[in-house]
Each structure stands twice: as C-alpha cells, then as structure tokens.
Amino acid sequence: MARWKNANMDGDAIRALKRDVLYREAAASFRKNGYHGTSLDEIAAKIGLSKATLYYYVKNKRDLLYRCHMAASDEAMSSVCVDQSLTAFERLYRTLKDYVRSCLAEGSYTVIILEEKSLSKSQLQEVIKRRDQFYDAILAIVAEAIEAKDIRPCNPKFAVLTFLGAVNWVTKWYRPDGDWPIDDISTSVAAFVCRGLQQGAVDPFPGSSLL
Amino acid sequence: MARWKNANMDGDAIRALKRDVLYREAAASFRKNGYHGTSLDEIAAKIGLSKATLYYYVKNKRDLLYRCHMAASDEAMSSVCVDQSLTAFERLYRTLKDYVRSCLAEGSYTVIILEEKSLSKSQLQEVIKRRDQFYDAILAIVAEAIEAKDIRPCNPKFAVLTFLGAVNWVTKWYRPDGDWPIDDISTSVAAFVCRGLQQGAVDPFPGSSLL
Amino acid sequence: MARWKNANMDGDAIRALKRDVLYREAAASFRKNGYHGTSLDEIAAKIGLSKATLYYYVKNKRDLLYRCHMAASDEAMSSVCVDQSLTAFERLYRTLKDYVRSCLAEGSYTVIILEEKSLSKSQLQEVIKRRDQFYDAILAIVAEAIEAKDIRPCNPKFAVLTFLGAVNWVTKWYRPDGDWPIDDISTSVAAFVCRGLQQGAVDPFPGSSLL
Amino acid sequence: MARWKNANMDGDAIRALKRDVLYREAAASFRKNGYHGTSLDEIAAKIGLSKATLYYYVKNKRDLLYRCHMAASDEAMSSVCVDQSLTAFERLYRTLKDYVRSCLAEGSYTVIILEEKSLSKSQLQEVIKRRDQFYDAILAIVAEAIEAKDIRPCNPKFAVLTFLGAVNWVTKWYRPDGDWPIDDISTSVAAFVCRGLQQGAVDPFPGSSLL
DNA sequence: AATGAATGAGGGTTCATTCAT
DNA sequence: TATGAATGAACCCTCATTCAT
Numbered sequence: 001m002a003r004w005k006n007a008n009m010d011g012d013a014i015r016a017l018k019r020d021v022l023y024r025e026a027a028a029s030f031r032k033n034g035y036h037g038t039s040l041d042e043i044a045a046k047i048g049l050s051k052a053t054l055y056y057y058v059k060n061k062r063d064l065l066y067r068c069h070m071a072a073s074d075e076a077m078s079s080v081c082v083d084q085s086l087t088a089f090e091r092l093y094r095t096l097k098d099y100v101r102s103c104l105a106e107g108s109y110t111v112i113i114l115e116e117k118s119l120s121k122s123q124l125q126e127v128i129k130r131r132d133q134f135y136d137a138i139l140a141i142v143a144e145a146i147e148a149k150d151i152r153p154c155n156p157k158f159a160v161l162t163f164l165g166a167v168n169w170v171t172k173w174y175r176p177d178g179d180w181p182i183d184d185i186s187t188s189v190a191a192f193v194c195r196g197l198q199q200g201a202v203d204p205f206p207g208s209s210l211l
Numbered sequence: 212m213a214r215w216k217n218a219n220m221d222g223d224a225i226r227a228l229k230r231d232v233l234y235r236e237a238a239a240s241f242r243k244n245g246y247h248g249t250s251l252d253e254i255a256a257k258i259g260l261s262k263a264t265l266y267y268y269v270k271n272k273r274d275l276l277y278r279c280h281m282a283a284s285d286e287a288m289s290s291v292c293v294d295q296s297l298t299a300f301e302r303l304y305r306t307l308k309d310y311v312r313s314c315l316a317e318g319s320y321t322v323i324i325l326e327e328k329s330l331s332k333s334q335l336q337e338v339i340k341r342r343d344q345f346y347d348a349i350l351a352i353v354a355e356a357i358e359a360k361d362i363r364p365c366n367p368k369f370a371v372l373t374f375l376g377a378v379n380w381v382t383k384w385y386r387p388d389g390d391w392p393i394d395d396i397s398t399s400v401a402a403f404v405c406r407g408l409q410q411g412a413v414d415p416f417p418g419s420s421l422l
Numbered sequence: 423m424a425r426w427k428n429a430n431m432d433g434d435a436i437r438a439l440k441r442d443v444l445y446r447e448a449a450a451s452f453r454k455n456g457y458h459g460t461s462l463d464e465i466a467a468k469i470g471l472s473k474a475t476l477y478y479y480v481k482n483k484r485d486l487l488y489r490c491h492m493a494a495s496d497e498a499m500s501s502v503c504v505d506q507s508l509t510a511f512e513r514l515y516r517t518l519k520d521y522v523r524s525c526l527a528e529g530s531y532t533v534i535i536l537e538e539k540s541l542s543k544s545q546l547q548e549v550i551k552r553r554d555q556f557y558d559a560i561l562a563i564v565a566e567a568i569e570a571k572d573i574r575p576c577n578p579k580f581a582v583l584t585f586l587g588a589v590n591w592v593t594k595w596y597r598p599d600g601d602w603p604i605d606d607i608s609t610s611v612a613a614f615v616c617r618g619l620q621q622g623a624v625d626p627f628p629g630s631s632l633l
Numbered sequence: 634m635a636r637w638k639n640a641n642m643d644g645d646a647i648r649a650l651k652r653d654v655l656y657r658e659a660a661a662s663f664r665k666n667g668y669h670g671t672s673l674d675e676i677a678a679k680i681g682l683s684k685a686t687l688y689y690y691v692k693n694k695r696d697l698l699y700r701c702h703m704a705a706s707d708e709a710m711s712s713v714c715v716d717q718s719l720t721a722f723e724r725l726y727r728t729l730k731d732y733v734r735s736c737l738a739e740g741s742y743t744v745i746i747l748e749e750k751s752l753s754k755s756q757l758q759e760v761i762k763r764r765d766q767f768y769d770a771i772l773a774i775v776a777e778a779i780e781a782k783d784i785r786p787c788n789p790k791f792a793v794l795t796f797l798g799a800v801n802w803v804t805k806w807y808r809p810d811g812d813w814p815i816d817d818i819s820t821s822v823a824a825f826v827c828r829g830l831q832q833g834a835v836d837p838f839p840g841s842s843l844l
Numbered sequence: 845a846a847t848g849a850a851t852g853a854g855g856g857t858t859c860a861t862t863c864a865t
Numbered sequence: 866t867a868t869g870a871a872t873g874a875a876c877c878c879t880c881a882t883t884c885a886t
Contacts, residue, residue, distance in 0.1 A: 454748075454749050455669070455748050455749050455750055456667040456668070456669055456670065456746070456748045457667070457669075457670065458666070458667055458668075458669035458670035459667065459668065459669035459670075459748045459749070459750055459751065511837065515837075515838050535667070535746055535805075537665075537666050537667045537670045538665055538666050538670070539666055539670055540670070572837075580813065580818075580821065581825075583802075583803075583806050584799050584802075584803070584821070584822055584825055585799060585825070586802070587798050587799040587800070587801065587802025587803060587805070587806075588795050588796060588798040588799040588802070589798070590798065590802060591794075591795075591797070591798025591799070591801060591802055592794075592795070592798060594746075594798070595794045595798075602791065602843060606841070606842045606843050607791075607843065609838075609840065609841045609842070610791065610795070610841040610842060610843035610844040611795055611844070612838065612841075613836070613837075613838045613839075613840075613841035613844065614792075614795055614796070614829045614830075614841070614844045615829065616837050616838055617828065617829045617831075617834060617836065617837065617838075618825045618826065618828045618829030619825075620828075620834070620835075620837050622834075622835070623828060623831070623833075623834030623835065624831075624833070624834065625824070625828065626722065626726075626783075626824075626827050626828065626831050627726050627820075627823065627824045627827055627828075628824075629820065629824075630817075630820045630821040630823075630824035630825070631817045631820070631821060632813060632817050632818065632821035633821040633822070633824065633825045
C-alpha cells in the first residue's frame, strides 16, 4: 500500500510521516479484522517493514491501537461545524456529511469497534473521554436545533446514539470500488438523518417516546 | 449465566437445549470481544464446562461462530413482517421494530461484526447468503413502499444499508441496566428510520442523490 | 534426566510429583545458566515435555523460579538443628553440615543467585523474607554460641554473611563426578567455619573489628 | 555514573580510558543482573552512549564480558602478595585482604558468576586458565604455609575453593551505603579465613577429612 | 566517533485442538 | 458425557547486531 522510503525531507518530519503511514495502515487492518484478529506481522508486511521495526515507532500493539484512536478522534472533532452564522440544524447536517467523508477517505484512522481487553484501563478512559467530547459536541448542536424547533422534541442523547449508528456503520459496507462516490454517500446519509430528526413532518408512526 | 444441568428431559432434546445455551453465550462473548478476542476457555467457563467438552457440542471455534450466525439469521428472518394485509411501509416499521427487539433480547445470537478470517470461505459465503436474504426481504418491502409512494424515490439498496446501520448499531450502545426499555428503543429507532425514508415531507437538505 | 510418565499412582499425587520433578530440573538450569540464561524450551526438553505443557503446571517462568526459591527455603529451614540438648556451637556445626549436604544433593531446589528483575516485587519480598528467616535462625544460634563463649565476640550478622559465603559457594564448584564425596565436603566446610569462629584459639591476625 | 567526554587527552589514551569506563560499568551490570539479564541498551544508557556506538569499542556483548573477566583476573593477580620477606601465612592474609578490597572497590571489574553459554569455548578456556592462575598462586601460598606448619594439614585445593567462597560471596551482600567500611570487611574476612585454616588451635569438630 | 534505522533470531505466552481415560 | 494432559502454531516482544550516514 503506502510505500516507505519515498520521502526525502529531514529528520523529525520524515519520522512523523512514517509514523502516520503506520497508523493509517494499522487502522485499516484493525477495522477489517478487529484488534485481536490483526497481527503485527500483517501490518509490518503492508508497509514493507519487519515486525521488529514497528517497535521502533510504537511501544506496543496496544499503543498502536491507542494512537489510531487518538488520531481518529482528532479527525472526528475537526469535522464538527462551528460556523455560528448557520442554524444548528444546518451545522448538524454539515458535521455529519464531513464526518462520513473523513471516515471513508482513504487512509482514515477510524477504528470504530472498541473490543474490550484491547486497551489498558487508562487508555480506554482517554479514548472514551475523547469520543464523548465528539458526542457532546453533536449533542449540543442537536439540543440547539430542538430549541430552534428544527428538530422534533426528543431525547437528544438517544437521537445521537441512534443516528451515529447509521453514520458509523457506513464504514462497514463502503467499498472504494463500488458504484457510489463518497460525496454522494455522505450527503445522502446526512440528509437521511436530518429528515428523520426534523420537526413538522407528518409522523407516519407516532407514539415513539424517545425519538 | 445460563446454567447447565438444570434440564431434565431426555436424549436429543436435552442436547439441543444445551447447544442452544452454548450458542447464546458464545454469541455474547463474540459480540463483546470479537471472534479473535474470545477464547474457548472463556466460553467454557461461562457455562461451567471444561474447554475440552465444548468439542463434544461443536466441531470448531469457527463452527461455533458459524452456528451463531446461522441462528442469528434465522432469528432475523423471523422478524420480517409478512402480513400482506398491511402496507409495505407499515410492514417495514414492524420489521425494524421486531428486529431491534430481538437483537437486544437477552440471549440473542446476533454477532453483528463479521471479522474477516474468522470463517472458512464456504461458511462465509453461506453467512453472507443468509444475510442477503434478510436484506433482500427488507429491500423488497422498501421497493414496494417506494412504488406505493410511501417512501421517497431513492436507491433502495443504499437506503437499506444506511438505515440498518442505525438498527445494528443499537447493540453496540445498549445497556440492559440503562434508562431506556427495549420496547421504547425499538419503536423509536424504527420510527426514526421510517421518518427519514418517508415521501412527502419537506426535504430540509435537498440534493442528495441516493437517499 | 528425571523421567516423566513412570509413576503410577493416582490423580493429585502424580501431579504433585510431576511438579516436583519440574522444579528440581528448573532449579538445576537456573543454577547453571542463571534465570535469564535459561529458556523454557531447555527445561521442557530436559523433562521430555513440550514448552507449552509447562504452562499447565506453572503460571510463568517467573513463577517457576519463585517456586524453586520457596521449595529451597523450606529445605534450608529443615536443616536448621533445633536439638536443645546440644550446645549452640554444636547445633551450628550440624546445621551447616546438613545445609551443605542438602544443597549438593541431586535434585536440590537451591538457586542461590538472585538476579534482579527475575521476580516480581511481591515475590522478591517473600523470597527475601524466607531467606531472612533462615539467616535469623542461624543468627540466633551464633548469638547463643557467643554468649556461651564458644564463639569469639564478634558481629554476628557479619559472621553469618561471611561464613554462609563459603557454604553457598560450594554449589558453584562442586562436581558430582569429582574426587570428594558430599559427606566429606559438608563436614569439612562446617568444621572450617566453626574453627574460624571459635573462641579461645590464638588469633594469628588480630585487630579485625567485625569478626 | 562514570561520565564520558570529561577526558581531554588525545588519541589512544583517551580511547583506552573510555574503554575502561565501559568495562567497569558493564561489569557492574553483569554482576547485578547476570550476563543474559543485562542488555546492551542498559549499559549504553549508563555511560550516555547509544547502543550502536558500543560496537565501536567492543566487538561483541560476549567480548565485553570477556574483557571484564580479563581485567578482573589482572586485578586479582595484582592482589597476590609476593613479598618473600613475609611468611606464607602472612602473605595469604594480605592477599585475601587486598583481594576483597579490590572486589568491593567502586568500579571493580569482577563479575564472579560465570554463566555457561555466555562465552565462546576459547574465551571460556582463557578465563578459566587465568582464574586458575590466581587459584594456583593462592594454592602455592597455602601449600607453603602448610609446610611451615602455620596451616593445618589439609587438602589445599579444597581449602582454597572453600575459603574463596567466603571471599567471593562478599560481593553479593556488600552494600556501599551499609554500616561496614570496606577496610573492616576485608580485614575481618581475611582474618576469619586464616583462623579457620590455622594449625594448632583446638579442633572443636575433629574428623573432617579435607580441611 | 557516533547514531538512527532496520532486522533475524529467539524467548515467553496463549490458544485451538486432540486424545486417552 | 466430561475432562486432564499435552502440543504445534502463532503471536507479541526483546535484543544483539549491522549499516548507511
């Protein structure tokens, strides 16, 4: 996949780049086979390095997963739309669209599934903390949009958990060689979610208590 | 969890029951830690059996996963609503609601995540075939509902993949000891999905090509 | 060396015996090559078992070393002579003699050298505690013999550390196929130590402050 | 510990000095953790050098150990007292005293424990040869002292092996921050050994055949 | 003279699987 | 039916060693 040695800059920069390639390839493997189903040999082979060399860049297999999660949560946070000139509903739409796009982009760090026993206690805490920051950012937008009557009155926590399912799940079925371009997917998923949330539409199946 | 020896019927019936307990417990572990992250020792311990004994009930670890998938897809198919006296849209709603409910029920067989390398080629094919049958059944309902103008014109395959994300994902965040009863969750998720699909509502973010 | 399967008793007894063989062989290897210089493959080969099987009997390599130390300290304590009808000096002599004999006996558990980093903190504490119990037992005898004026006035702690050197070191140079029978060695070493400690002899090099 | 670059002479002298620091630090590590328990990283870190650089000063890890042994045996030989104006017994006393002192001095090369498999066959031979030279030197003194009736009739080889145990063992329990100054230790140990060997004293436990 | 980067070999450990009982 | 004992294969990780710079 991503080739090694084809960089020519100096020292630290090069090292950072290499580490980055490592994280992206590792994330891809973790996504496909899960943490326990991925061997370091596999990852090393993908980037044309010996397994032992990985330990020059990373302390642990665990640590490698942790770094992926960290990079992924940074990426996620950066898709949160903060343009206050837009309505909250509009911001939600853009956020979801961008988030889907970044998750599907080649070389994403996103791992999605967190198998228990794959991280240390403190690492797990940090990962969850970061994930919650992302959730909270979205939650805030949703709450604001409810206030603004763009989104129907509902339990915003439940709403976020539910629609992020549709969003996260995309990484499970997306095929780069499939019929649908990433942009079409991201806009369509975001629009679907927003329609499901929106205020005012006739409710075909009324009586649901949470959303 | 589920106790062993507390059955008293004879012969095959008893054996089938025991196998069933095994599958359910195994599925729970696979769901939590992934296939590769689950050891047979773990499963054996949960049902109070020695690891070696598992091989009396199952050919393989792989086989065990396979059986879970089979049982799960049977379960899934049985949530498909076929009451032809109802509109397709209504049937979709009921199907989703029941499917969510069955996935969250204690002792579900659902594993959700399919790690590559966990099944043999032929097993994988069979699992995918069965899963596709479920998807196709839903697809058919969606197509019918589009025809009936209850669901907006869209790519039905894309629609199914997308909203099943929201549906499947529930198993990832549901906590039996949480605030929300299963019934509230299942109706709310199903309603959310249907609103997102429905024809006629004002489209807040028009221009999405797939859904 | 010690053969496996040639026992015929039942259940627990047989298992205890096997574990015992394991400890003795392990101790022999640790003695010869040090903890870090000994591989489990080596030990497994010596008793005709696969490396993986060792883990059926022992939790760890560390644990294996720990068990050796425990067994060795039990053995050491059992050479302490407690016959109160004898003078302390006489008891010291017998203790040393028996201790040397047990260390040199084929199949001894004694490891002697404690490499840092070979045990966990708590294991190390326990080993040191046990070793100190043995030292203290000897210390008490020495103190009593000083009191009785059989041993010259001296720092008893220093005395014990010093003469136990001569005693422990024997395991480093003893060769089972050498000229000297174990009994000759043990009596000679013990006698040498006691002469060095004894009260009343002319001091050829007076002025030493500790012993 | 010992700092690098703080020497300012030129060329070979400087290199020799650096090598010397290396040997002393290496010996300290080998003594504490054994050969196999000591990593080159550790040694390199102690003298503030990168692991790769060690290979500029030494051919091998093995070689490093070998050099320590060589330096140590030189040191040992230099403690042998050859002042022919003194009695053999007196020379023995002085030799032991000086030897203990040099072993305990900060920056000693002494490794003491020889793990099998740590040296090449030829290196091992050489180390043993040198060690035997030291033993033989002491042996000669002992024999002479027996002749002179200062030491009781005994097997001199056995005597040397035995009392060198007490002497070598000191390195195992000596703590630089302990209560006993090196000089007190060395005189006391030497005196203890000589008393144990001396002719004429009443033998409290007669009948030992070797010593 | 020094080091960053890379690696092969080997060691500890886990685990699915088998088999005799 | 059930299990204790045993094992090969695979995996994570460390480390001595090399080499280009």
